[in-house]
Amino acid sequence: MLALIKSLRGDKVIWALIALLALFSFMPVFSASSNLAYAGKGTGNTVSYLIKHLVHVALGFFIIYRIHKIPYHYFRSISRILLPFIWLLLGYTLFKGTVIAGANASRWIQVPFVGISFQPSTLAFIVLMIFVARYLSKTREEPLSFKSSFIDLWLPVGITLMFILPANFSTAALIFSMVLMLVFVGKYPLKYIGAVLGIGIVSFAFFILIAKAFPNPLTSRVNTWEARIERFFNDEVKDSDEVYQIERAKTAIATGGVYGLGPGKSVQKNFLPQSSSDFIYAIIVEEFGLAGGLAILAIYLLLFFRIVIAAHKANTLFGKLVVVGLGFPIVFQAMINMGVAVELLPTTGQTLPLISSGGSSIWVTCLALGIIINVTKKExxxxxxxxxxxxxxxxxxxxxxxxxxxxxxxxxxxxxxKENPEYSIEDNPMNAVLNKS
Missing domain, CATH: 1.20.5 (Single alpha-helices involved in coiled-coils or other helix-helix interfaces)
Structure with missing residues (x-):
């Protein structure tokens, strides 16, 4: 084990923060999994969920270890190769993925012969951010026109978002905002960013109008988005699943107090439908109090600080942009998850990175962190x-x-x-004996 730790390269603080979040995740996941263990035809065995989470985390750290050994500049070409494959995967998921309650919430696909569900949009996030970083680093010293960048940069971005938006608005919005952030950091002209933002708003409005004028299963999630926004801004909207979840989460946070009820003593975990994933932060505050909630927030902020330092120290422009493009979304996703739990934001379905249960979210986050650590390696x-x-x-x-x-x-x-045999078959003494007999 000591030899393995010594073989780790890159920013040791980032390694430590990742390990700290992963180790802490076992307590709230084990506690909150009782909801799943007893729901429906569950057996009540929460240990199986703990073992499952252990496997997910262990595989995630294996991904980090293997990825941080690969030179990060290899991912420049890999992103171009993978992007068309990602589009096919997203298209298949949109039309053939898992459907929830008859609505088009097709975000997951089942991996054949393995029995694992996978969310392609999370992988698309990483591939797209690396693709954008590659483009910005390649064109930094060249004259840039909006027409050429629209075809080479924004058209692939738009195609990716087009496949994600109908089933997952929050992820599409997060990807679009992170791409805008990355091109801003990469010194893409502000007037072009404004034009792209305007095109994005108009395109989204057109999508909403089409969904309203011609209702179909592909656009059925629009009604869910409207209900969530209306509930968020209108306190008079009651008796909905969204209100139920938010009220339970707020109750859990209020019950926790300063120091919490103690590990495993949450009450609201038995009532929150997504207690081990989307609303796990509420369970953390209920069991570990305001102190525990602030500690988790501090860890993510420290991770953000180390990512900024890593981006500043990167030797290449591509490395800087990759660290920003992959690191910032992890922290922002954590802030969104916490904001939803305390009702600062509408319900989005974003998990808490490295803490919430779920294999694909943990693995893809570890993939991004492995690339970031790769960039932080010293000469x-x-x-x-x-x-x-x-x-x-x-x-x-x-x-x-x-x-x-x-x-x-x-x-x-x-x-x-063969050329110079030491003796022939005829010279064999056994032949003389056989001849005499």
Whole structure:
């Protein structure tokens, strides 16, 4: 274990914060999973959910470890290759994914032969942000026109959002806002950003009008968005599922007080439908109090601070933009989740990164963090990795050369035996014995 820790490269503070959030997640997930364990035909066994979360987190750390060993500049080309594949995956998910209560909430697909559900929009987020970072770093020193950037940059962004929006408005809005943030950091012209923002608003309004004029399963989520916004701004709207969840979350937060009821002693976890995912922050505050809630907030803010430092220290423009494009959304998603729990924001369905249960969300977050840590590696760490790789390659080449030499000697010996045999079959003494008999 000590050797494994020593082999870790990159920003050690980011490593520590990730480990801290992951370790803490086991307590609220184990506690809140009782809702799932006893719901429906559940067996009441919460240990199985704890083991499942352990597997998800362990695989997530394996992803971080493997990704942080791969030079991050490889992802420049990978993003271009993966983007068309992501579009196909999103299109399949939109039309063939899981449907919730008859509405088009198709966000998940089932991986064949594995039994794992996966949310492609989370992977699309990472691929798209790397694609945008690649474009901005490539065109930084070149004259930029809106027409060329619209085709090369905004058209792929628009296609990606087009596949995500009908089923998941909150994720589409988060991606669009993060892309705008990234192009602003990348010094994309402000007048072009304003034009893109205007086009985005008009396109969204047109989508709403089409959904209202021609209702169909593909646009059925529009009514859900309207209900959530109306409930958020109108206190007179009652008796809805959204109100029920928010009221339970607020009750949990109010019950927690300063120091909380204690680990595993939450009451509202038995009533909140999404207590282990979307509203896990409310359970955290109920069990660990205001102190625990502020501690989690402080960890995310410290992670944000380290991401800013990592972006500042990155050696390349692409590295800086990748850290910003992948790191900021993680922290912003955490803030959105907390804001929903305390009713500062409408219900969105965004999880709390590294804490909420769920395999795909944990794995994709770990994928992004692995790339960020990769960028934070120092020059001496990169040199050490290259030296280790050179030693491994030299040892492997030595083994190959030795094997080739042995094969060559064996082949030469076989040819010599054929040309100059030491004795023939007729000279075998056994033949004389057989002839006499």
């Amino acid at each position: 001496e760490e990169i040199a050490a990795e290259n030296k280790e790789k050179a030693v491994r390659d030299a040892a492997l080449q030595k083994m190959i050369d030795k094997q080739l030499k042995e094969d060559e000697e064996a082949l030469q010996k076989e040819e010599n035996n």
